[in-house]
Amino acid sequence: MDDRVILRVGTKVLSPFILLFALYVQFHGDYGPGGGFQAGVIFAAVFVLYALVFGLERAMEVMPAKVAYACGALGVALYLGVGYLSMFRGGEFLNYSYLFDPEHDPTHGQHYGIIGVELGVLVTVFGVMVALFYAFAGRRRIDT
Amino acid sequence: MSQNLPALLVVVPMMLAPIAALINRSGPAWVIATSGAWFAFGAAVQLLRRVMTEGMIVYSLGGWVAPIGIEYRIDQLAAFVTLIVSAIAAVGVLYARTSVASEIEEDRHALFYAAFLLNVCGLLGIAITGDVFNVFVFLEISSLSAYSMIALGQDRRALTSAFQYLIMGSVGATFIVIGIGLLFVMTGTLGMADLAERIPAIWASGDGDRTIAVAFTFLTVGVTLKLALFPLHLWLPNAYTYAPSAVTGYMAATSTKVSIYLLLRFFFSVFGVEFSFEQMRLDAILMPLALVAILAMSSVAIYQSNVKRLLAFSSVAQIGYMILGISFGSVIGVAAGIIHLFNHALMKGALFMAMGCVMYRIGSVRIEDMKGLGKSMPWTMAAFVGGGLSMIGVPMTVGFVSKWYLLQAAIKGGNWLAAVVVVVGSLMALVYIWKVIEVAYFKRRENDDPIEEAPLSLLIPTWTLVAASFWFGIDAGTTSDVAMSAAESLLGMMQ
Amino acid sequence: MISFALFNYWAVIVLMMVGFYALISRDNLVKKLIGLNIFQTSVIMMYVSFGKISGGTAPILIESGGHGGDGHGVQVAGDAAHAMRDNAEILYSNPIPHVLMLTAIVVGVATLALGLSLVVRIKEAYGTIEEDEITRMDNAA
Numbered sequence: 001m002d003d004r005v006i007l008r009v010g011t012k013v014l015s016p017f018i019l020l021f022a023l024y025v026q027f028h029g030d031y032g033p034g035g036g037f038q039a040g041v042i043f044a045a046v047f048v049l050y051a052l053v054f055g056l057e058r059a060m061e062v063m064p065a066k067v068a069y070a071c072g073a074l075g076v077a078l079y080l081g082v083g084y085l086s087m088f089r090g091g092e093f094l095n096y097s098y099l100f101d102p103e104h105d106p107t108h109g110q111h112y113g114i115i116g117v118e119l120g121v122l123v124t125v126f127g128v129m130v131a132l133f134y135a136f137a138g139r140r141r142i143d144t
Numbered sequence: 145m146s147q148n149l150p151a152l153l154v155v156v157p158m159m160l161a162p163i164a165a166l167i168n169r170s171g172p173a174w175v176i177a178t179s180g181a182w183f184a185f186g187a188a189v190q191l192l193r194r195v196m197t198e199g200m201i202v203y204s205l206g207g208w209v210a211p212i213g214i215e216y217r218i219d220q221l222a223a224f225v226t227l228i229v230s231a232i233a234a235v236g237v238l239y240a241r242t243s244v245a246s247e248i249e250e251d252r253h254a255l256f257y258a259a260f261l262l263n264v265c266g267l268l269g270i271a272i273t274g275d276v277f278n279v280f281v282f283l284e285i286s287s288l289s290a291y292s293m294i295a296l297g298q299d300r301r302a303l304t305s306a307f308q309y310l311i312m313g314s315v316g317a318t319f320i321v322i323g324i325g326l327l328f329v330m331t332g333t334l335g336m337a338d339l340a341e342r343i344p345a346i347w348a349s350g351d352g353d354r355t356i357a358v359a360f361t362f363l364t365v366g367v368t369l370k371l372a373l374f375p376l377h378l379w380l381p382n383a384y385t386y387a388p389s390a391v392t393g394y395m396a397a398t399s400t401k402v403s404i405y406l407l408l409r410f411f412f413s414v415f416g417v418e419f420s421f422e423q424m425r426l427d428a429i430l431m432p433l434a435l436v437a438i439l440a441m442s443s444v445a446i447y448q449s450n451v452k453r454l455l456a457f458s459s460v461a462q463i464g465y466m467i468l469g470i471s472f473g474s475v476i477g478v479a480a481g482i483i484h485l486f487n488h489a490l491m492k493g494a495l496f497m498a499m500g501c502v503m504y505r506i507g508s509v510r511i512e513d514m515k516g517l518g519k520s521m522p523w524t525m526a527a528f529v530g531g532g533l534s535m536i537g538v539p540m541t542v543g544f545v546s547k548w549y550l551l552q553a554a555i556k557g558g559n560w561l562a563a564v565v566v567v568v569g570s571l572m573a574l575v576y577i578w579k580v581i582e583v584a585y586f587k588r589r590e591n592d593d594p595i596e597e598a599p600l601s602l603l604i605p606t607w608t609l610v611a612a613s614f615w616f617g618i619d620a621g622t623t624s625d626v627a628m629s630a631a632e633s634l635l636g637m638m639q
Numbered sequence: 640m641i642s643f644a645l646f647n648y649w650a651v652i653v654l655m656m657v658g659f660y661a662l663i664s665r666d667n668l669v670k671k672l673i674g675l676n677i678f679q680t681s682v683i684m685m686y687v688s689f690g691k692i693s694g695g696t697a698p699i700l701i702e703s704g705g706h707g708g709d710g711h712g713v714q715v716a717g718d719a720a721h722a723m724r725d726n727a728e729i730l731y732s733n734p735i736p737h738v739l740m741l742t743a744i745v746v747g748v749a750t751l752a753l754g755l756s757l758v759v760r761i762k763e764a765y766g767t768i769e770e771d772e773i774t775r776m777d778n779a780a
Contacts, residue, residue, distance in 0.1 A: 037741060073162035080159045083151075086206075093151035095207035132752050139759055277739055284746045291753055300764035304773055307668060307757045314675055314750050315662070321682050321743060328736070329689045 011053045018046045036118040040125025065134045071127025079120030150203040150216045153187040154269045161261035170253035177257035181237040184230040192223040217274030221630035225271040225405045228489050229398045233264045236394035239605035243390040243500050262289040267402045276324045277334045287313045294387040305382030312379040319366030326359035339414045371403030374437035377460045384456035389500030397493035401485050412634040421473040430471035435565050437464030442572035451509045462488050472553045479631035480549035487542035494531035494609035501598035518585035520595040525584050530610040532577035537570045541617040647688045654681035666770040672754045679747045683740045690736035698734035
């Protein structure tokens, strides 16, 4: 653990805002630049920062490696799940227009479909990024 | 549901992969992988049937039609290749249970099966997509999962060979992206059907024809790197030698085949046979390389002492046969290439699986360790002989069928040199297969430790492939019909 | 004469060759990966250059009062073409290359991560990441 107070306090203060910013980027993706990829990386950056300042062990208490792995897999499942749902509803794979009942406005399906898919991307990218960081940081140092 | 079959073919394995990884237990993960592979097999059979009766199936992902969205376009060739991939995957996954349990650590099994499913998904995706950038995405899905599966080998050289494959494979894939980008900038589209329409016009107009030629070059080099055509094959022998046996058997039968399919797709469907063979003179490059591949790699195979490595070099030689057939540019030549695609998948799969059985019992596949195995593992070695006969091209085996078509194509094209090389290559195959058979059947073991026959869970999949290689050797009508009509539609036009 | 109007393509070529050279000539596996990454990055730059239209703005749909869209900026397939016609006076850069490169970046990250993890395991197995030493150890074995 790093004993520099500014870093520790700074990390603690900034973390929630970074998380919030990630969510902002995520939902801004519906209308403009942004989306799951960027948001996922920003989300993961918080945990990387936390691990750098407070040490890997404490970061793993906050976000266990198993959860990160599970996120990586769950996000993909969520993404594809939206696709399957639209298929079961009678449309093509990932045809969001079919997500709701036929009398519903298809644009609503488009809207929520994108949100679901982007959420899947967010979760996967976040999980994979954290898992990658853990995998490399967790290896013991090999000296020759 | 049936109209969604093209999408399901790809997304079912894709969906099962994260589930297998999440469950993270060996047994259930295997069950999931098996159901995924067998689902894909069933879907591929259905699709092939439908394509043969109704013609090409077009499926728009997300309901977005071609120039905007991604299309899956399944013609005879695509359906045939998906059938090859999913059939080998279905047999290979049965084989994997025992083989993987003995060669890979327990805690990695689930991840192995997840990678396997992703690989299946990637290869099937390449085969059925009608969008060139989507090809790249699926190519990378299949390649990345292949690298990680190879790295699971027991020998530490598996790591270096996986790394080598990663470097060369990524360069190949990047070349493909460059080619795709250049095509995109000239035509403004990524759909294969649109590209096929617009490229001739741009070429004829003379404005930007150089960009098209450069794109063609990048694609050629990239794809031939992926399919391990002779001078670009360096990643293949090591990767096949040190990968776990189940992976070698599966990959040798599928991944290079799909790359050859990609070559056919780009040269015949996207650029068109006239452009590829008359303007770019592709045959002038492919044919010499194929001939050299057959002769040089067969002779290298003769001098190998590790049987898996021997078979790997033989694979490079056999890829030479397929490319030779394609380089004739005639219907029968292309058909010969496509038939050999299928036949080689069967026989090489069977041979590598037989070696996996040997590995399972004696922990080595070096020729000198295989003395007397003909007696102690009769079924395994009989399977090897069966696959070997096919490799040599003995009548009544699939190997004979493809050589027969190749010879016909060579003679029709008046290319006697190619005909001679095909025959000489078969004789060389006889030499390297005989080397193994001689040691296994006619040499005595020095020590008397009893060696048991491989378990049935390994033998049944192996023999399934051997039996298939005899079945399709005797009843060659089915495969050659599909291959001929696929070749005709490739050379005729993109419907 | 060499034209510098297309200087970004020159940068692409230089980067590509730098990466490719590092990839071929270096023995150190990490340096090889760095070379590979530079090589791949140059392609990203190439695609983004393709998509740029002089004077074009970022491809975000600008609402043209009253026409197109349903007030939320959400478009369905049929409306997209309609809205494009309405906004014909606004010049957009081509968004497709950017989208494609988003995918390529992800692929690049995955390749790099897999490559690095292989390097870590090679280091653990061999104790070195120099290719010539690894080859020597393999040949000796």
